[in-house]
Amino acid sequence: xxEIIITNNPLVKEELEKIIEVEYYNTxxxxxxxxxxxxxxxxxxxxxxxxxxxxxxxxxxxxxIMVSMDKGDLDTDSLITxxxxxHTAKKFIExxxxxxxxxxxxxxxxxxxxxxxxxxxx
Amino acid sequence: MNLELGNIFIKDxxxxxxxxxxxxxxxxxxxELISLISEDEHLKSVDVELAKPGDSIRITPVKDVxxxxxKVDGPGGIFPGVLSKVDTVGTGxxxxxxGAAVVTTGKIVGFQEGIIDMTGPGADYTPFSKLNNVVLICxxxxxxxxxxHEKAVRMAGLKAARYFGEVxxxxxxxxxxxxxxxxxxxxxxxxxxxxxxxxVQMLQSQGLLHDTYVYGxxxxxxxxxxxxxxxxxxxxxxxxxxxxxxDKNTTYHHLNNPVIHDLxxxxxxxxxxxxxxxxxxxxxxxxxxxxxxxxxxLAEYLGVDGVIIxxxxxxxxxxxxxxxxxxxxxxxxKTVIVTDEYAxxxxxxxxxxxxxxxxxxxxxxxxxxxxxxxPPMDKIIGHIEPVDSIAGGFDGSLEKDGSIVVxxxxxxxxxxxxxxxxxxxxxx
Numbered sequence: 001x002x003e004i005i006i007t008n009n010p011l012v013k014e015e016l017e018k019i020i021e022v023e024y025y026n027t028x029x030x031x032x033x034x035x036x037x038x039x040x041x042x043x044x045x046x047x048x049x050x051x052x053x054x055x056x057x058x059x060x061x062x063x064x065i066m067v068s069m070d071k072g073d074l075d076t077d078s079l080i081t082x083x084x085x086x087h088t089a090k091k092f093i094e095x096x097x098x099x100x101x102x103x104x105x106x107x108x109x110x111x112x113x114x115x116x117x118x119x120x121x122x
Numbered sequence: 123m124n125l126e127l128g129n130i131f132i133k134d135x136x137x138x139x140x141x142x143x144x145x146x147x148x149x150x151x152x153x154e155l156i157s158l159i160s161e162d163e164h165l166k167s168v169d170v171e172l173a174k175p176g177d178s179i180r181i182t183p184v185k186d187v188x189x190x191x192x193k194v195d196g197p198g199g200i201f202p203g204v205l206s207k208v209d210t211v212g213t214g215x216x217x218x219x220x221g222a223a224v225v226t227t228g229k230i231v232g233f234q235e236g237i238i239d240m241t242g243p244g245a246d247y248t249p250f251s252k253l254n255n256v257v258l259i260c261x262x263x264x265x266x267x268x269x270x271h272e273k274a275v276r277m278a279g280l281k282a283a284r285y286f287g288e289v290x291x292x293x294x295x296x297x298x299x300x301x302x303x304x305x306x307x308x309x310x311x312x313x314x315x316x317x318x319x320x321x322v323q324m325l326q327s328q329g330l331l332h333d334t335y336v337y338g339x340x341x342x343x344x345x346x347x348x349x350x351x352x353x354x355x356x357x358x359x360x361x362x363x364x365x366x367x368x369d370k371n372t373t374y375h376h377l378n379n380p381v382i383h384d385l386x387x388x389x390x391x392x393x394x395x396x397x398x399x400x401x402x403x404x405x406x407x408x409x410x411x412x413x414x415x416x417x418x419x420l421a422e423y424l425g426v427d428g429v430i431i432x433x434x435x436x437x438x439x440x441x442x443x444x445x446x447x448x449x450x451x452x453x454x455x456k457t458v459i460v461t462d463e464y465a466x467x468x469x470x471x472x473x474x475x476x477x478x479x480x481x482x483x484x485x486x487x488x489x490x491x492x493x494x495x496x497p498p499m500d501k502i503i504g505h506i507e508p509v510d511s512i513a514g515g516f517d518g519s520l521e522k523d524g525s526i527v528v529x530x531x532x533x534x535x536x537x538x539x540x541x542x543x544x545x546x547x548x549x550x
Binding site for chain 2: 057
């Protein structure tokens with residue numbers, strides 16, 4: 001099965017686009033979840049869990065999620081998982097916004113996000 | 123598989139000439155310990171501090187906590203596949219320095235987590251404030267990559283724990299506890315009238331700072347499998363997981379897994395504890411399906427009436443938890459799940475990122491979003507800067523007087539998902 005990674009993590013784009021299709025967006029965590037939700041409605045299947053990692057949604061600004069390149073009928077399991085994830089992320093972000101991190105910390109978050117998604121490439 | 127744990131009670135810790143245990147005091151030769159840990163070429167400097175219950179000390183960021191243990195009798199050594207050969211452990215005799223721990227600190231990433239306060243309101247939330255801690259402060263060589271840094275600090279903690287364990291080898295324990303695990307058919311034969319119960323332990327296995335090792339194998343590369351509960355007591359499972367301080371399982375938690383201990387306590391009385399399954403928590407959804415299928419298949423194969431499932435971590439492991447619960451229930455086996463909650467600061471929101479009507483028996487370790495103010499301490503061991511960027515903290519968390527306003531998730535072990543803590547909730 002061919003896959004696409006949807007991400008706002010520049011390090012994922014840099015490191016992985018040679019080996020896998022990467023769609024990079026200069027946007028925030030929540031927008032990435034929504035872009036993935038829209039893809040699921042178009043029939044793509046969710047391949048990695050949107051809340052990968054224990055780093056909280058209002059902590060890391062980065063998110064990388066893998067979906068299938070192929071489209072089929074709407075996959076309800078994928079839809080339920082992404083909607084639950086959006087609901088959970090909202091709960092965090094509404095309580096407390098993601099801070100303005102230093103460059104050094106941003107790079108650490110990028111590295112963690114990269115290792116999480118890299119482990120899902122088969 | 124029978125194991126005797128010999129507890130040697132440690133009531134104090136201090137520096138001295140020789141590392142040894144004397145009348146319940148752990149004496150630490152600081153220089154010898156530093157030189158042992160400094161053997162790792164990845165570390166630029168190593169320092170050692172002591173932190174005892176009641177001390178006005180804040181340790182942060184905490185990477186791991188490890189209890190010193192040593193094999194006295196029986197095959198293998200402590201932390202098999204990592205520090206010892208891969209012999210199967212869990213039988214014979216093991217001595218434990220009960221009341222002592224090695225704590226590792228070091229800023230691996232800029233948002234490194236975990237606070238242990240040795241006194242004050244924060245101390246009530248972490249079990250490690252009650253221990254006599256030897257704290258390793260490990261600073262990396264310049265430009266050391268995060269992966270190598272994590273491994274260096276992980277190994278430093280394990281090596282120090284083994285070093286202290288060795289001095290307990292010839293000491294007569296203050297207390298001996300025996301744990302008996304029979305082969306499945308013999309266990310069923312011995313207690314035919316009792317309901318059969320197994321334990322399913324979920325292990326964090328997603329990537330850097332989110333990993334667990336079983337006999338040295340990265341858990342994300344494993345299939346769900348059977349393991350003897352006494353093997354865990356000899357260090358078959360170690361933690362490389364240091365994100366989400368409140369609900370990560372440190373190596374100390376694994377060694378002292380309270381689900382296993384409680385199951386043994388009631389074994390042969392209320393039920394028959396016949397076995398244990400370990401299963402991972404990977405990011406890839408097909409891995410989650412495979413691992414939960416295997417956990418359910420193994421539970422069915424054991425022929426148990428009920429299982430207890432414990433989780434580790436936040437967010438996507440909720441999906442593994444619900445998959446395990448649902449699939450095991452569908453085999454006609456009753457389940458109880460052990461988790462914690464991110465229910466918002468007011469505690470009113472849906473606490474997990476996944477749910478199912480079959481998950482109708484839940485033990486919670488508390489709400490990690492609850493806010494607490496931690497007063498200043500006289501001494502900080504580690505780095506205080508990450509507190510401003512800690513999970514559950516925020517820009518301005520650290521106040522001028524040194525006090526911190528944080529969510530409970532910043533405190534190591536506060537909402538532990540094995541139940542090794544004091545928080546919970548009851549339904550009436």
